[in-house]
Structures are given as structure tokens and as C-alpha cells.
Amino acid sequence: MDLIARSITHSYGGMVVLDDVSLTVRSGEIVAILGPSGCGKSTFLRILGGLEKPRGGRVFTQGEPPAKTLNPLTYVFQDFALIPWMSVEQNVMLPLEHHPMADAERRARVASALQRVNLTEFAAVYPRQLSGGMKQRASIARALAVEPAILLMDEPLSALDAQTRDLLMDDLIRLWNETRFTAVYVTHNLAEAVRLGHRVVVLSRRPGRIRDIVEIDLPHDQRAESSPDVIRAREILWSLIREEAITADREISDAG
Ligand SMILES: Nc1ncnc2c1ncn2[C@@H]1O[C@H](COP(=O)(O)OP(=O)(O)O)[C@@H](O)[C@H]1O
Numbered sequence: 001m002d003l004i005a006r007s008i009t010h011s012y013g014g015m016v017v018l019d020d021v022s023l024t025v026r027s028g029e030i031v032a033i034l035g036p037s038g039c040g041k042s043t044f045l046r047i048l049g050g051l052e053k054p055r056g057g058r059v060f061t062q063g064e065p066p067a068k069t070l071n072p073l074t075y076v077f078q079d080f081a082l083i084p085w086m087s088v089e090q091n092v093m094l095p096l097e098h099h100p101m102a103d104a105e106r107r108a109r110v111a112s113a114l115q116r117v118n119l120t121e122f123a124a125v126y127p128r129q130l131s132g133g134m135k136q137r138a139s140i141a142r143a144l145a146v147e148p149a150i151l152l153m154d155e156p157l158s159a160l161d162a163q164t165r166d167l168l169m170d171d172l173i174r175l176w177n178e179t180r181f182t183a184v185y186v187t188h189n190l191a192e193a194v195r196l197g198h199r200v201v202v203l204s205r206r207p208g209r210i211r212d213i214v215e216i217d218l219p220h221d222q223r224a225e226s227s228p229d230v231i232r233a234r235e236i237l238w239s240l241i242r243e244e245a246i247t248a249d250r251e252i253s254d255a256g
């Protein structure tokens with residue numbers, strides 16, 4: 001299933017947040033959305049997921065979602081959003097509760113989701129007993145339980161320390177190699193975008209417009225930091241982001 005956003009414009013009060021943003025997310029790809037804080041990334045993701053209605057433009061899907069999908073567009077949040085008094089297993093089961101299905105299928109979906117993020121042994125554990133990385137893996141399992149067509153991830157690693165981020169990035173890459181999930185991955189971290197994305201959409205500072213879309217045409221296992229292609233991609237992205245930062249700074253100085 002593809003997800004298509006056409007000419008999305010959005011504002012809060014008089015403040016324009018997104019200006020004419022068009023994007024097609026193709027089935028099986030990870031699109032990273034990179035942009036400075038406050039440029040409208042989360043707003044765009046909410047609009048993609050149908051949580052917010054844009055002032056202008058439209059979002060639609062094309063093609064069929066996977067057969068077992070219960071919820072085609074599913075979120076993974078930065079703060080995990082786990083229910084503290086429920087075990088990992090109960091948390092992962094939560095989005096299945098209002099879907100009619102046999103108990104056996106419910107259990108099979110939960111088991112499969114936990115297995116995909118390597119949390120099978122932690123099914124009975126409560127969130128407070130988990131490390132930050134494991135909490136985020138539990139929340140990814142909860143998203144996977146509905147077999148989404150597209151995962152919408154809003155800075156899912158931001159609340160984690162550098163080492164845990166690194167490990168979770170490896171987990172996401174392994175998961176993608178196993179399941180070829182489709183995702184929109186919002187981040188303000190250039191390195192993450194280059195490591196994970198098949199394409200990186202660079203948004204300008206507010207109002208968010210697409211500055212450029214950079215294709216990272218390299219298998220994940222060939223993205224060592226020392227690889228010339230990776231270095232080139234980082235340089236291109238850095239120059240795009242740098243220009244945005246400099247322009248913003250100039251405007252601030254001019255105003256002063
Ligand atoms: N519900 C809202 N009401 C009013 N302003 C909002 C709302 N959500 C976001 N904003 C504002 O819109 C801008 C873009 O926000 P956001 O999409 O969260 O940016 P990002 O995720 O890129 O940091 C920010 O200036 C933010 O303060």
C-alpha cells in the first residue's frame with residue numbers, strides 16, 4: 001500500500017506550519033523526514049495518519065494493505081506510551097482488544113510481534129522493569145500486532161541514550177530486512193536518517209516545505225560511517241540543513 005500526500009498546507013491560528021508538501025511513500029520503503037525542531041514534522045505525521053485534518057491538500061492510500069492488517073496506519077511515539085500497570089504482553093494486546101477475533105489468533109499476533117522485537121522472554125514483565133530501549137521495542141511490538149501497512153514513527157529514539165539508540169537502530173534495520181515494512185520515520189538527527197532511510201525528505205524551517213529529497217541508494221549493511229557514499233549523503237544533507245540554520249540565524253539578527 002502506498003501513502004500519498006498531495007499539496008498539504010496547514011496552519012495553527014495565523015501561523016503557517018506546512019506549505020504545499022507533497023510526498024508519496026511507496027510500499028516497502030522507509031522515508032525519513034528530516035528537519036529542524038518546530039518545522040512541522042510531527043504535524044505532517046499526524047496529518048499523514050489522519051489524526052489531524054490539513055487546511056489544504058489531501059492524503060490518501062493506494063493499493064491494498066497486507067491481508068492481516070487491522071489498522072493500516074499505526075504510530076510509534078517518542079515517549080513509548082506504554083500503560084504502566086499492564087505487562088508487556090497486555091500492552092501489546094491492547095490494540096487488538098476491540099477487534100473481534102479468536103483468542104488463539106490474538107495470542108498468536110502478540111507472540112509474533114514480541115518475537116519480532118526479541119521480547120518473548122519479557123512478556124510478563126511490567127514497563128518499569130524494562131530499560132528504555134526495551135520499552136521502545138515493546139511499543140514497536142504493539143504497533144506490529146495490528147500488522148500495519150505503514151508505521152508512522154515520530155522521533156522514536158529521541159528519549160534514549162546514544163548507545164541504546166544505536167542498538168535500536170540495528171533492531172529496526174534487522175526488522176526491515178525480515179519484514180520489509182513501510183515507514184515514515186521523523187527525526188531531527190541526520191545520522192539516523194542516513195542510516196535508516198531509503199529516501200530522506202529535508203524540510204525547511206517553519207513553514208515546512210520540502211527543500212529536497214535525497215535518495216540513499218545503498219543496502220543498510222553497506223552504510224558504514226566511513227563509506228564514501230555515506231559520507232557524500234551526509235554532506236549533501238548537512239549542506240541543506242546548514243543553509244536553513246544560517247537563514248534562520250540571519251533573520252533573527254536582522255530582526256535584532
Ligand atoms: N496543536 C497545536 N496548536 C498550536 N500550535 C501547534 C500545535 N502543534 C504544533 N504547533 C506548532 O506548530 C509548529 C510545528 O510543530 P511540530 O509539528 O510539532 O514541529 P516538529 O515536530 O518539527 O518539531 C511549532 O511551532 C509548534 O509550536
Ligand SMILES: [Mg+2]
Nearest residue numbers: 041042043154
Ligand atoms: Mg516533533
